[in-house]
Amino acid sequence: MTFCAGSMMLFAQNRDYQRNTAPDAVRRSWEREYPNYRDNSTWDMQNNQWHTRYMDRDHNRNVDVYYDRYGHRVRMQSEWNRNDLPARVKDRLRRRYHYMNDDYNVYRIERPGRGFFFQITLGGNRKVYLDQYGREVRYY
Numbered sequence: 001m002t003f004c005a006g007s008m009m010l011f012a013q014n015r016d017y018q019r020n021t022a023p024d025a026v027r028r029s030w031e032r033e034y035p036n037y038r039d040n041s042t043w044d045m046q047n048n049q050w051h052t053r054y055m056d057r058d059h060n061r062n063v064d065v066y067y068d069r070y071g072h073r074v075r076m077q078s079e080w081n082r083n084d085l086p087a088r089v090k091d092r093l094r095r096r097y098h099y100m101n102d103d104y105n106v107y108r109i110e111r112p113g114r115g116f117f118f119q120i121t122l123g124g125n126r127k128v129y130l131d132q133y134g135r136e137v138r139y140y
Contacts, residue, residue: 022050025071033073034065073112080106080118091119092134097122098132109139 022043037054049066063078093099110116120128129139
């Protein structure tokens with residue numbers, strides 16, 4: 001019984017270690033793309049993608065980066081200051097959604113080869129996705 005319990009604990013520890021340690025391909029991509037942040041990275045698995053977060057020291061904002069198991073960056077998203085939104089996006093929020101106050105949160109999402117767009121979370125957790133010209137885009 002003691003042997004079985006010890007084996008189970010060892011297996012569970014190895015499994016947790018594997019879950020929190022990204023594969024070599026992912027870590028190599030991360031280190032190549034973000035050489036200044038590689039020492040502080042911690043990893044977890046979310047929706048079959050490896051995820052890490054770092055604090056962008058230049059802009060003082062959190063950035064989440066996601067990779068597939070082969071080390072290809074799937075997306076990057078960062079907290080965004082409402083004041084930094086393009087004028088067309090702000091105008092769309094006022095005209096279409098009647099948001100004239102600061103009761104919303106913004107993330108900038110970038111996907112390789114597809115450019116970037118903004119995720120606007122309005123009151124009641126309603127999410128709207130707009131490109132830099134204020135046009136709605138689909139996000140899936």
